[in-house]
Amino acid sequence: MDRLGTTFAALSDPTRRAMIERLSRGPATVHGLTEPFALSQQMISKHIAYLVRARIVIKTKRGRESICRLRPEAIKTVSDWAISYRQFWEESFDKLDAVVKQMKKEEVRDDKKHGE
Structure with a gap:
């Protein structure tokens, strides 16, 4: 799986997202x-290991x-990806808005031509 896919997979779990929010x-x-969390230490460790593998979290030892x-x-990569798609959709909506406005103008012109 690619790096972004791994990051999204890690972010797909609500427990891991809550951990990220805490961190x-x-x-x-x-x-x-x-x-x-109402989870066992073992389950939490699995979630942390997933976040470490996705390179979202760094785990170090300090004594015990x-x-x-x-x-x-890692989160910035997701943010950058989302921003690029946001720009795409905003541009698409702007183009759609221009088309709708043009259609309304033509409709008004047609209505005036036909005396409506």
């Missing part, structure tokens, strides 16, 4: 990431604890 406020221990940090560059 956006600063680093956290694995234990700290476990607390808000594992510290997780967000890699903002």
Whole structure:
């Protein structure tokens, strides 16, 4: 799977998105990431491993604890991709709007021609 696909797959899970949201406020221990969820430590570890494989999170050891940090560059890749499509759709909607306005002008002209 390509890098962007891997990132989207990682972001597809609500638990992982909640973890990312928490990490956006600063680093956290694995234990700290476990607390808000009604999931086992093993399940949380699997989610973290998924985020690490997707290169969204960096996990380092500090003594006995594992510290997780967000890699903002990974999220920026998604943001850049979305922005490019936003520009495409905005341009498409602008073109559609111009066509609709032109059609309305022609409709008004036709109505005047026919005395309506």
